[in-house]
Amino acid sequence: MTGDRLAARLLEIVDIASESRDEAALAAHVLEQLPDARDAGDTCVLAGVTERRERPLVLFAGHLDTVPAQGNFPGRLEDGVVHGLGAADMKAGVAVMMELALAVGSLDASVDVGFVFFGREELPFGDSSLTPLLEREPGLRSADLAIVMEPTDNELHAGCVGNINATWTFRGVAGHSARPWLADNAIHRAGRGIAALAEVEVVDHVFAGLTFREVVSAVTVHGGVARNVVPDECVVEVNMRYAPGTSAADAEAKLHALCDPHGELVIDGNAPSGLVSTGPLVDRLVAAGDGLTLAPKQAWTPVAELTGAGVDAINFGPGRPLYAHRRDEQVEVEALVKSYNTLERFLCA
Template sequence: MPVSPAPSDTDVAARLAGRTLELVDVASESRSEARLAAHVARVLRDGGAEVTELGDSCILARPPGTSPGVMLAGHLDTVPAQDNIPGSIDAERVRGLGASDMKGALAVMIELVLAGAPYSALFFPREELPSTESALVPLLQRSPVEAELVIVMEPTDGELHAGCVGNINATWTFRGRSGHSARPWAAENAITRAALGIATLASAPVLPVQFHGLTFHEVASVTRINGGIAANVIPETCTAQVNFRYAPGRTPDAAEARLRELCGGLGELEITGNAASAPVALEHPLAQRLIDAGELAVAPKQAWTPVAEFAQFGYPAVNFGPGAPAQAHRRDESVEIARLLHAHRVLEALAT
């Protein structure tokens, strides 16, 4: 019986690009992923894959009869649209909401399973929301999955990004006493107090932290601020939202203590979310095989990703995907077709 020739790069790239555009055009903003989950499940079933729906728009798929040691994982949701859906395609890129983060990666996952590559593929919702709304943690609690290594296909520009930084969100409240703006000496301005606190935080240098040979950076930022009720009233309350990214090796409790230290004891700091960092899994033999399969550059993941949630449940996990971190969440978001092909070929090579 003649053996069918392997698909050419041109054919695979065209299929990946078309699949990415197809997924972009199925809206799936966070909390509204059910339609895309149903679409992905249908595409995989129609292509002959074994599909298990795990509830809450979580889907596990694999080629029939395989028992994969490596699991590919990707989130179905996107940030809110910015007039960038439906998408479009040209000779070099697929453009549109979620193209880079991370519907291009979902397309790679789908096409590998349909081609019979010995991977399981896990699709899940609500990654773009605070960790308190995670769908992955409850899933792993109720339905543990089998995997020796998890490859989370977050945007990495085709590099392997190891570990991830932890992520604290906090509300920082400053209090004063209201009064007439014509007589500010008779009041205490909460915004002025907030400005002093924010200046203290902003003066703290970025802290580089070496962990397993990689340099992560600890950094705190004020991301939102709100205060005042009228143009002629000295405000009695001002609140700021603070985000702190901390390196692997620092526990969540130690990270909270460090953020309070950076805030200089000023104002009232309420921690509203604390997603732990993830260890570096580069010593795992399958991670080394992945690096070798694509001759991949290795870098620290200077962001939070679900590798931390997998690590919480004992799964070694790394980040590798075709998207570009610099493209994520942009109005003009896009993914390079060449990167889609690269990710597909690297994972093919790992499988063999």
């Protein structure tokens, strides 16, 4: 596969706006471009073989949506690099998927191959269109392996960490800033709680031979009324990432134990971790690459949705995690070619 073709395909889909909840135009484009594609509803498109037959079934999965634009739309090709919204996360992977879908009929593949395009991945876990799709299309759950084309810089990332978002509210008593001893400053209470949270050490967890890191962070702070008012409320948003092997309930309990002594914690969302998948097809993918090894995925990805539905899944894609969600989002054309060639060798092994 030529770099020019892959670059043109990527630039073509970068220039179709598809921010979360606005993926319909890109879904329609994918449907139009792939001869055997079908509309699976809810901005989801399926192509190729989508249920287990006599041979192993491998699915390629990729989300169509992007985060909001940051002055990086439309895209451009410059010096062997495609720039633009979603270039790395994860339209690079979608472009490779589309070209594989067009070529698979002429390849001497030794497995059946299907393609799953879906929306709303960049929104909270409960909004994703993939989990409902897996319920509507039971054949997908019979797959032997799903390759999620998330940005990994052409490395093989196994599993994924769980992701909790929570709201931490600190309450006090309002008063005049000239007489703060008559009030109870909620921002000061929040400061003490945040300082305690900052002292929590990173915890390494080994799961299936890979080391994942459990971390917790305060990510936003909202508080204050005016410069002469001691505030009676301060709200902090907290994010926690937890390793495979830790249940969603246990992770929430740990976060409550850290935060409850200082303020009121409410869990807003909890995306469970994804299991580490191994086996002959993963070994075959490792062998198809150039020095590929398994590494832990220190982020949340749809691998969690797939392994939760009983499908072995792995992360592999051409985008660089470094550029995901950035104003200068980009991917090298060379990375697209490397990804495509690795996956073609994998299919034809």
